[in-house]
Every structure is written in structure tokens, then in C-alpha cells.
Amino acid sequence: MRTLIHLLLLAAIVPLVAVAADPAHPVDRNAEAAAVMRASFTPKGQAGMDRLHQDKTQAACSLYAPDAPPAAVAAKLLEANRAMVKFPADDKYLGDWKRGQAIAENGKGKQSSDDPSEPSGGNCYACHQLDKQQVAYGTIGPSLYHYGKQRGHSQPVLKLAWSMINDMKGYTVCSAMPRFGAKGILTEQQLKDIMALLFDPDSPVNQ
DSSP states (O other): OHHHHHHHHHHHHHHHHHHHHOTTHHHHHHHHHHHHHHHHOOOBTTBOGGGGOOOHHHHHHHHHTTSOOOHHHHHHHHHHHHHTOOOOTTSOOOOOHHHHHHHHHOOOSSSTTSOTTSOOOOOGGGTOOOOTTOOOOOOSSOOOTTHHHHHOOOHHHHHHHHHHHHOGGGTSTTOOSOOTTTTTSSOHHHHHHHHHHHHOTTSGGGO
């Protein structure tokens, strides 16, 4: 009887092992997931079906998940994403830190229930610590407390921070950070205000 039970268990397990070992299986799962989303999602407000369309970076991250894309693939994507960053035409990177703090605290924007005529927020505290006054913040991203105080205000430092806020996928290809500039989530002025929050000596970030 025990032998029969063992054989039945083995017969049930072998197909599962074969599926898990199939190198094409993750690709099939991505296709299946995309089909389910296309069938179940419906346009609502400003959230249209176009949001299911992946660019090359997103597609590569989905294809190789849960692993990162191969080094050669990642390098090309990183370079392409960095090349697309638009720097301020006036070469001025810092706006008003007080406006930047309001943007960092604002989690609205781009959702189906949000008014598209109103500016989006950055919702930065959902992933980062920025100052000591905030007691509730996320830890998905690194702490940004004393960001400018520790790094200074040189032109290369400002350009690097601007570039990362625009599109962190130019530095970590499958980063979970929103692509604030690359996807038009924040305006250039809003990006300047966030930069001021990070770098202005009077900002609570640097106190």
C-alpha cells in the first residue's frame, strides 16, 4: 500500500518538476499574465489600456524576472535610458525646497481617480526617509536624510541626482523607483523643487 502511495505521489510531482525546469516557462508565464491583464483591465479616467504597453526596459525586466537581465542586455538599456534624460535648459537645478517638500508628501497623480488637470505628486516618503520630522516613511529605497549635506553641490553631483530622479532605470535597470522625468510624472519645475528639497542647506533634509 505504501509503495502504491509513493508511486502516486511521484506521478503527481514529476510533471511539476518538468514544468519548473522548462527554461521557456517564465516566458510563457509573462505572456499568460499579459493576456489576463488585457482581458481584465478596462480604461477608466486617465488610466488607459496604453499602460499595459511595456518599453524595452520594462519588457526585459519582465522577461528575465526574478533575475536581472544579462549584463550585456542591461548595459545597453542603462546607456539608452541615461541618454534620454533632459537636463534643464537654463542649467539651473534647484527650485524651492518648500514646494519640493509638498510634492514629496503628495501621493496623488496618474491614478484613475485623480484629476488629470492637477499636478502629480512624488510620494517620496512612501519609499524614503527624508528628514527627522517624518515618523512614517517607507524603506524600499535608501534614506535620503542629509543627502545634499553629505554630497555637496558640485555640478557633477547635481547632474547625477537630476538624472537619477528623471529615470533611475539609467542606473539600476529594473529599479522600482518611478521614472519621474522620463514618463512625464513630474514637470521640470517640480523636479527642480525636489532637487532643492535634497540639496538646499535650509531644507529639513539637510538639518
